[in-house]
Amino acid sequence: MLITIEGIDGSGKSTLLARLRELLADLDPLFTREPGATWVGESVRRAIAERMDPITEALLFCADHAAHIDTVIRPALDEGRLVISDRYADSRFAYQPVVLDGVLPDPLSWLRRIHEGWSIRPDRTFLLVLPVEDAVSRLGPEKKREYFENAAILEQVQENYLNLAAADPLRFVVVDALLPKEEVARFIAGEIRAGARSSRRRPRA
Ligand SMILES: Nc1ncnc2c1ncn2[C@@H]1O[C@H](COP(=O)(O)OP(=O)(O)O)[C@@H](O)[C@H]1O
Numbered sequence: 001m002l003i004t005i006e007g008i009d010g011s012g013k014s015t016l017l018a019r020l021r022e023l024l025a026d027l028d029p030l031f032t033r034e035p036g037a038t039w040v041g042e043s044v045r046r047a048i049a050e051r052m053d054p055i056t057e058a059l060l061f062c063a064d065h066a067a068h069i070d071t072v073i074r075p076a077l078d079e080g081r082l083v084i085s086d087r088y089a090d091s092r093f094a095y096q097p098v099v100l101d102g103v104l105p106d107p108l109s110w111l112r113r114i115h116e117g118w119s120i121r122p123d124r125t126f127l128l129v130l131p132v133e134d135a136v137s138r139l140g141p142e143k144k145r146e147y148f149e150n151a152a153i154l155e156q157v158q159e160n161y162l163n164l165a166a167a168d169p170l171r172f173v174v175v176d177a178l179l180p181k182e183e184v185a186r187f188i189a190g191e192i193r194a195g196a197r198s199s200r201r202r203p204r205a
């Protein structure tokens, strides 16, 4: 079973993942992330830091995804493991249209076409949602921010995320990220546990 965690920068993904490691330890999940689970992820970080052109950047994120699926996700799913990824394809569909706006006529369709035929659809995606001003204040004024970590960009990213969730309500679970950390983590752990139980009853297609 493939679970993905999505949300704008500062929504609480890293905090949540750390707690899920404890709460779900008995299920022995494989925790992974995008970008960065493969060496391609290092190129992605460099591309963001150096502000490469948006097409190069988008294709590097996609290359990281392909390597991530090939080397980490597919092997684990084939072994029947529960896989939980901090960011996944929806990060591309939410962030890259913002930077590709004006560069391509329809960035989202372009991105979707690139993923077609090889990417693996998550069984469940938890989307952490909170007002952008709260996310930005959580990121902290003193922190050296990455390019995407600014309010105007994050507003558009979050709007894209909410549109993705509205279009696919069976897969997405929208979670109020303003709730206390422990409440967020326990709710999501419970949902993942319930999903894992029912997927054991269903043979994998
Ligand atoms: N539910 C929450 N309530 C209040 N603060 C939170 C919550 N979740 C995370 N935080 C804090 O917000 C900041 C950003 O969280 P983090 O997990 O790093 O976000 P992300 O990985 O999504 O960028 C951290 O300082 C973290 O302690």
Ligand SMILES: Cc1cn([C@H]2C[C@H](O)[C@@H](COP(=O)(O)OP(=O)(O)O)O2)c(=O)[nH]c1=O
Binding pocket: 009, 010, 034, 035, 048, 061, 087, 088, 089, 091, 092, 093, 095, 096, 146, 148, 149
């Ligand atoms: C996976 C992915 C991330 N991103 C962005 C989100 C983040 O701003 C940035 C780095 O992701 P991430 O490693 O989650 O950020 P951090 O560890 O600094 O919180 O890349 C994309 O724009 N597209 C993508 O496909």
